[in-house]
Amino acid sequence: MIVAPRPLGADATIGILGGGQLGRMLALAAARLGFKCHVLCPDPQSCAFDVVRRVTEADYTDKEALDRFANDVDVVTYEFENVPAETATFLSARRPVLPDPKILATTQDRLLEKTFVTSLGIAVAPFAAVDDLAGLEAALASVGRPAVLKTRRFGYDGKGQVTIRAGDDPAVAWAEIGEQPAILEAFVPFEREVSVVVARGLDGTVQSFDLCENEHRDHILKVTRVPAAVPAAIADTARAIAGRIAEAFGYVGVMAVEMFWVAEGGGRVLVNEIAPRVHNSGHWTQDGCTVSQFEQHIRAVAGWPLAVPVRHGRAEMLNLIGAEVHDHKAWLSVPGASVHLYGKPVVRPGRKMGHVNRVFRD
Amino acid sequence: MIVAPRPLGADATIGILGGGQLGRMLALAAARLGFKCHVLCPDPQSCAFDVVRRVTEADYTDKEALDRFANDVDVVTYEFENVPAETATFLSARRPVLPDPKILATTQDRLLEKTFVTSLGIAVAPFAAVDDLAGLEAALASVGRPAVLKTRRFGYDGKGQVTIRAGDDPAVAWAEIGEQPAILEAFVPFEREVSVVVARGLDGTVQSFDLCENEHRDHILKVTRVPAAVPAAIADTARAIAGRIAEAFGYVGVMAVEMFWVAEGGGRVLVNEIAPRVHNSGHWTQDGCTVSQFEQHIRAVAGWPLAVPVRHGRAEMLNLIGAEVHDHKAWLSVPGASVHLYGKPVVRPGRKMGHVNRVFRD
Structure with missing residues (x-):
């Protein structure tokens, strides 16, 4: 069961998961339109806490805190893409969560994301799934070098990725990303x-x-x-x-x-x-x-x-x-x-x- | 004794007297620059309360609350011109208050304000002080009609003022503004x-x-x-x-x-x-x-x-x-x-x- 969204009244409260600068700037923009915001974040020093009246300092998996948070807001949104799936499911049963958390399952995984985009007939760099070292060797053979090996999940700002050039040992790269499910992407000479x-x-x-x-x-x-x-x-x-x-x-x-x-x-x-x-x-x-x-x-x-x-x-x-x-x-x-x-x-x-x-x- | 202002660090807290829309928009602007704000206002429904983490709901003459407020902020400013003089004096001894509250004594009184502006060689509409009905008659004789009778203090958005045209009884106007110290201003045919x-x-x-x-x-x-x-x-x-x-x-x-x-x-x-x-x-x-x-x-x-x-x-x-x-x-x-x-x-x-x-x- 999920709660379907509908247009909010001007006196509504928007719940924001995540208290970083994006949450902060979302709250400031919401205030221009007359909305109140409630920010939930585990970090007591969250910079978004300073620009809203109501905050919840709690872990994203703290069901009791999530329940109180949901009861205080009219809609839930988030500032980061790694909202845990169970958090999203829990909140969705109580309040509309937008964008639809189902989308996160796709964007949290580079392989699902590329596959989804490709399925729309939209071009991406050549890629191949990598589940083990043998798979990496096969992927290098099909994609070519140089190529970039990236973990499927939880990579950002360059973390969880390594470039494999001519002469590089694939085993080193595979160890470097922690032998996790990954994808290999062709290194595209972009402008x-x-x-x-x-x-x-x-x-x-x-x-x-x-x-x-x-x-x-x-x-x-x-x-x-x-x-x-x-x-x-x-x-x-x-x-x-x-x-x-x-x-x-x-x-x-x-x-x-x-x-x-x-x-x-x-x-x-x-x-x-x-x-x-x-x-x-x-x-x-x-x-x-x-x-x-x-x-x-x-x-x-x-x-x-x-x-x-x-x-x-x-x-x-x-x-x-x-x-x-x-x-x-x-x-x-x-x-x-x-x-x-x-x-x-x-x-x-x-x-x-x-x-x-x-x-x-x- | 007043505390002299100096440039704030980016982690400073700005105290705002008044919780209306001006205080709210000041707080939103301060947040863009990384500042925290603390709003003090007697109205529990102050709309500026919703965009800051720290609020004090107290009367402007509540010394205990003002003391706590002052201790929590690095500088004090205000969103309205009728800050009580004793509040300003009390706060000025603890933290810099800007703009200097001495200015309020001038701008809170139409007669002092016009006199000040005139003293700078800057033109205003002809005016005269009115302290009683006889004074109003004399002022009308010098300023002419139509003219506008305004209370010296606490007028805003047209409150505390009445136009006196040819044939109007000055006594009615004088009663209408509550027989308070006033000024009479010439009605200027402005563009x-x-x-x-x-x-x-x-x-x-x-x-x-x-x-x-x-x-x-x-x-x-x-x-x-x-x-x-x-x-x-x-x-x-x-x-x-x-x-x-x-x-x-x-x-x-x-x-x-x-x-x-x-x-x-x-x-x-x-x-x-x-x-x-x-x-x-x-x-x-x-x-x-x-x-x-x-x-x-x-x-x-x-x-x-x-x-x-x-x-x-x-x-x-x-x-x-x-x-x-x-x-x-x-x-x-x-x-x-x-x-x-x-x-x-x-x-x-x-x-x-x-x-x-x-x-x-x-």
Whole structure:
């Protein structure tokens, strides 16, 4: 039994699983629309706790806490893709959970995700399932080298993946990822990494933001630029792909589709990864667009109409990672720059501490 | 003894006196910059309570509560101009209070305010002090009719004022405002009501937003449009006046200066009223500008550098008053419109429930 969603009244409370910066920015966007939020997170130092009145500090598997949380909210959404399946099932029996947690089963597993995307007739890099070392040898024979071996589950920001080049010993790579179920992906000589942040409403309406291009550093997103410097036809194709995936999922909320733009041979787009949540590559929308990805997500899960996004100009988002958070001081005085800090109490290397959005009217 | 302000660290807590929509939007802007907020307000249903973790529900004269509040915050600011003087004095001995509460003594009293502005060589409509009925007769003789009789203190949204036209009995007007200390102002045949929202930083930097024009209905702001349709020289003069007032006050934070644009005789600007706080006529900045008035105020009271505001285009703000809050549904689907709802639990006639910002790139 699951509880079906319906449009919320303006006095409703939205429950958010996860208390990081995405939860925080979702709560801030919800507040603009008059909604209250209740954040559940096991971490007592959750930065999202600071911007809501009601918080639950509890583990995601704490049934008693989940029950109290569900009773206090009108709809549940989440800021991260690794919501445990049993948590989702437990909550779904009590309140609508959006986007539908069934989607997580697909996006939490790289093999299921690629298989799903491929089934829609959408291109991905050549891949093969890997369950043991023999399977890895076979996969390398079919996919070729260089290739990237990735765990099927729980990989993010470059964790759980290793590149296998000519001469590399597959056994070392297999040991490195912990001998877990994996997939091997062909290493695609792409021109740019691009992404589409797309929203789908409860009424089935789809609205995508403009295609952006992303630069990573140490496997962590560093810069997003929008619009992406790709041919218009590529941008149109990419946005259409994101819309088709959202529709195929029956998705409600905001998701991001990361893709590779491969320029050779006339140009094409390959889907790399789906993030079933608001996404770092959509942060520019807070200042560069008439509606942010966070508000668009809240509108969707509230069953309210999506906004039609209109971009203010060329935009750029720069992550402040680890000690780079101190750079915010210099950014405060740059005309057209908007500084966002997440209020995280501890600076750690690789930790996303804030970001800077810039809008250019040229 | 007062505590002198200094720049806050990013982990600081800002105390806000007043829990209405202005306090709420200040807290949301502070959260973008990573600050925590603590809101103090006597009303248990304060809509600003919903967007912060720490609240104090107490009267502004409750010394024990004020002491606890002061101990929990690094700086104190306020969302309304009628902060009791004893509250300000009590808090100032414990934490920096910005803008300096001494300014409130001037802006809380129309006679002191007009006298102060006039002392800067800035024009206001002709006025005279009125302390009794005989004084009102004398004031009418000097100022002429029509004229507006206003209580010196605690007037807002048209409360505490009455127009005296030819043939009206001054005694009736005097009774109507409760026989309180008042001023009589000449009724100026103005072309437009305009306002400047100006910020002054702890370092003395002044940044003003573009001049906007305001339309009132039943003495309550209904629409703000920016830029105001006035000659460029008038807009420059108006912004310069606002900056001079902020400097003369040694102001830290955002304030609004409401003015009349009188077109006849070559055109001039008369200062009508000063609001020592963020102001309804600055709400358009949330979506129409690279920095909002709320963030600008937070930057100022935090001792951080002010941002250089860059407007995205022509902008318009429409208040949703009383039952008009239900109109938000239609606005949600209008491209370029941003809906803001304050989460107030009870709709009352004349109550500000939300607003809509629109940005036009024409």
